[in-house]
Amino acid sequence: MNLSYSSITKKIWMSLMGLFLMIFLVVHLGINLLLLFDPTRELFNEVAHFMGTNPIIQIFQWVLFAGFAIHIALGVILQIQNWIARPKRYKVKAISEDSFFSKFMIHTGIIILIFLVIHFANFFIKVKVFHGVDDFILAGVNTGMEDMGLLVVKLFELPEYVIGYIIVLLLLGFHLDHAFQSAFQSLGLNHPKYTPCIKGFGHVYAIVISLGYILIPLVIYFTK
Template sequence: MSSSHFYSSITKKIIMSLMGLFLLTFLLVHLTLNSFLLFDKNLFNEGAHFMGTNPFIQVFQWVLFAGFAIHILYGIILQIQNWVSRPKGYKKRAWMEQSPFSKYMIYTGAIIFIFLAIHLGNFFFVKMGWVGNGVPELGGKEDMGQLVIDLFSNGGYVAFYVIMFLLMGFHLDHAFQSAFQTLGLNHPTYWGFIKGLSRVYAIVVTLGFVIIPLVIYFR
């Protein structure tokens, strides 16, 4: 497969990295909103209501879906080209990757995609009325918080959710600093900081998303 059929390898990678950074930003917003559940369900519901009704967000959510689609599409194209580039592998290959999770991005990415589909089915599709019995109501208003709490009262689902986010953490650990490298933002003075920040981001986001269902389950 010749990459000239699409864009150059670097252009494709730049598109991947920009979409990736966009998704990283989205995850932070999502985590912030989810964390409201730890403190006040009504606050979470207010946030969910804002996200579900604000006209800008309504338009922007389709931009977000497009971001996911482009990131996934280019990820698959790049990976197929990479597999094609080495038709015959080695009999013995040592571990050489300096960014440990870089080796498994397509696999962690595929798992995240499956999780994303299930996640949308559990929340977004229910909210849209496409599946399930609709969102519970509290005082005439949608009680999204209760929908989440109900789901997180299921131990099996909590375990699945935690494992998914641990795998996502591996994806994020490589993703953040890799995007900077691809965009050419590798400077000897700041590179150590960027790599450190990448790891901190991965740990904080993963722990954040993991703690919320655990706290709700054991509360």
């Protein structure tokens, strides 16, 4: 990567990739929620099977990986440049930021990245590389699909996994709370009429995504 890209170019790419990942989060949440509405896991497994085999989705999967890679790499580069820009820190620094969670984007980002690696190992690699998932048996018949739902349910029956998951998803919410409005600002989309709406929607989006994902392990754990 050419490190001489200007600060604004990097921020524009950062925001575009961020917005792309935010759309992905909505799709992913939508699929996950199917687990709550269908105790037989059939709906969830069918969608998971579709997502894992559809050729268009398979291509898009690489676009998604690239999105993550660019977003993470740029985030790290920008943060290192930011640290270099202030070699000596203040002894006393009051909070004057309007967007509080903006101070912790690198910290929440790194924790989300660690979670992503674990998440990837638990699901993607397990299924795609090791084929380590039992087939989905529905009413005594092998459907030919992997039982992804069972994999999720088994993990969410472990209290330590549920607690860790909830903590990470709350941090993701904090990350998104700043990210949403910040992406629009980086793209130059600031308007006296619409910016307050964007900020408000960003808060709602962050809460819905965070609590939406958290709801699933809670329901599975307490109804097991």
